[in-house]
Amino acid sequence: MNCQEALDLLYEFIDKETSDIDTQQIQAHLKKCGDCFQKYRLESSIQEFIHAKLADDKPAASLERLKSKVSARLDQVDREECGPKSGSPYRLAFITVAAAALLVLMIGGAGIITDFITHTSTYAPLEQAHLAQAHLAQAHLAQVENSSGTETEFAAESVISLMLEQNSYELRPNLGEFVLISGKTEEILGVEMNHLTYSSSNAIVSVFIVPADKFSIPDDLLDTKIVRGDLELFDHNCPACRLVFHVIGSIVVITATSDQSIELLDFIPGKLVA
Amino acid sequence: MTGGTTTDRKKRTAFEAEALPHMDALMRTAVRMAKNENDAEDIVQETYVKAYRFWDKFETGSNCRAWLFRIMTNIFINEYRSKSRSPVTVDVDDLDDSFLYGQLSSSGREDNPEKELLAKIIDGDVRKAIDELPDDFRMVVVLSFLEGFSYEEIAEIADLQLGTVKSRLHRGRRLLQKKLYDYAVSNGYIKDRPK
Ligand SMILES: [Zn+2]
Numbered sequence: 001m002n003c004q005e006a007l008d009l010l011y012e013f014i015d016k017e018t019s020d021i022d023t024q025q026i027q028a029h030l031k032k033c034g035d036c037f038q039k040y041r042l043e044s045s046i047q048e049f050i051h052a053k054l055a056d057d058k059p060a061a062s063l064e065r066l067k068s069k070v071s072a073r074l075d076q077v078d079r080e081e082c083g084p085k086s087g088s089p090y091r092l093a094f095i096t097v098a099a100a101a102l103l104v105l106m107i108g109g110a111g112i113i114t115d116f117i118t119h120t121s122t123y124a125p126l127e128q129a130h131l132a133q134a135h136l137a138q139a140h141l142a143q144v145e146n147s148s149g150t151e152t153e154f155a156a157e158s159v160i161s162l163m164l165e166q167n168s169y170e171l172r173p174n175l176g177e178f179v180l181i182s183g184k185t186e187e188i189l190g191v192e193m194n195h196l197t198y199s200s201s202n203a204i205v206s207v208f209i210v211p212a213d214k215f216s217i218p219d220d221l222l223d224t225k226i227v228r229g230d231l232e233l234f235d236h237n238c239p240a241c242r243l244v245f246h247v248i249g250s251i252v253v254i255t256a257t258s259d260q261s262i263e264l265l266d267f268i269p270g271k272l273v274a
Numbered sequence: 275m276t277g278g279t280t281t282d283r284k285k286r287t288a289f290e291a292e293a294l295p296h297m298d299a300l301m302r303t304a305v306r307m308a309k310n311e312n313d314a315e316d317i318v319q320e321t322y323v324k325a326y327r328f329w330d331k332f333e334t335g336s337n338c339r340a341w342l343f344r345i346m347t348n349i350f351i352n353e354y355r356s357k358s359r360s361p362v363t364v365d366v367d368d369l370d371d372s373f374l375y376g377q378l379s380s381s382g383r384e385d386n387p388e389k390e391l392l393a394k395i396i397d398g399d400v401r402k403a404i405d406e407l408p409d410d411f412r413m414v415v416v417l418s419f420l421e422g423f424s425y426e427e428i429a430e431i432a433d434l435q436l437g438t439v440k441s442r443l444h445r446g447r448r449l450l451q452k453k454l455y456d457y458a459v460s461n462g463y464i465k466d467r468p469k
Contacts (some may be wrong), residue, residue, distance in 0.1 A: 053401075071325050
């Protein structure tokens with residue numbers, strides 16, 4: 001190994017990332033070449049120096065305090081996940097949700113039913129609407145596959161142009177393997193929402209769109225906030241049905257799915273246009 | 275049959291035993307990534323909440339520390355980096371690999387030229403030099419220098435190609451050395467030598 005070859009691998013050698021053969025050859029070269037050895041020593045002592053300084057640099061914040069903050073946040077996650085709350089104002093909704101869940105089970109939604117029956121969250125009506133639609137959509141899918149699909153496409157397109165016109169929100173008709181298959185208006189949680197359905201070959205995602213002045217993010221989700229560009233996301237993740245609330249401009253876009261294999265945070269159905 | 279509190283408790287206990295011991299490391303790296311302790315605390319909290327929600331996706335027996343760092347790096351990239359993202363031009367190509375060596379070895383103390391410099395550099399200088407690195411470089415440098423992750427682990431954590439990790443580390447090192455040298459000169463620790 002010559003000087004250039006040894007120096008090219010110097011950082012990797014210091015980081016212990018060189019192969020056994022390279023390591024032996026570099027060691028042999030450093031033994032006989034004073035110039036390279038000096039460079040090696042310089043680089044590795046700077047490396048050690050920086051590591052030591054950084055590792056010494058303890059944050060002023062108390063770790064104990066941070067631990068208790070984290071613990072409180074975990075408690076919150078534990079609570080929000082589906083524990084039955086007696087006297088909940090959403091009792092009625094809860095019962096219908098269970099009924100919808102049964103439907104899903106009947107059509108092969110499987111898996112989620114046990115968790116879902118005990119589920120009484122604030123967002124239950126949204127989940128119920130999603131599940132009912134998922135049920136319909138699955139029944140529809142067989143039809144859509146066998147027909148030209150013009151009817152559902154037409155419905156979706158009208159919602160796309162409505163959203164663009166009213167909110168400057170440009171919905172994407174295709175999202176990866178998901179295709180927008182239908183759209184309707186529906187009253188959920190006392191507000192009229194546009195409810196769109198995206199479908200892949202084996203999963204359904206609902207998208208609800210509601211004016212921001214008519215719908216506020218539930219309090220218990222406020223600290224799940226994630227900011228991505230001009231988009232604020234709030235995440236409700238429980239085993240029964242995941243909901244992600246997107247606050248964007250003057251609308252709130254809510255995505256919902258009971259399929260846990262879909263990363264809903266990455267499912268962004270549209271964007272604001274100037 | 276319901277979800278059951280026993281299962282929930284088991285989950286919480288397992289999570290706390292596996293994940294909480296890494297808080298120290300997550301916090302010190304978060305501080306270097308975000309460059310301030312308030313954001314760092316938020317990032318660490320978000321990391322634990324997210325990890326807890328996805329705990330069933332963590333494969334028992336695999337590297338929990340790397341998994342947590344992956345979640346944290348993701349949060350940093352998505353939520354914090356974009357806040358202050360400005361186009362950064364990094365021009366290190368004019369620095370040759372042995373820039374510092376060249377500068378120091380012409381100082382006349384050929385036997386151990388780095389000793390003099392390193393003895394004078396203070397903690398604050400290192401912190402400042404790291405903080406001034408562009409986000410993409412700082413992330414990789416901190417994961418390697420501070421946390422000792424392997425190139426492959428860093429590639430996994432930061433979702434980068436192995437080659438990108440290597441080149442960012444390489445350039446990050448050269449930038450760091452240049453900055454440390456510049457501080458040393460401007461603080462009068464050492465005298466500059468024309469190249
Ligand atoms: Zn040599």
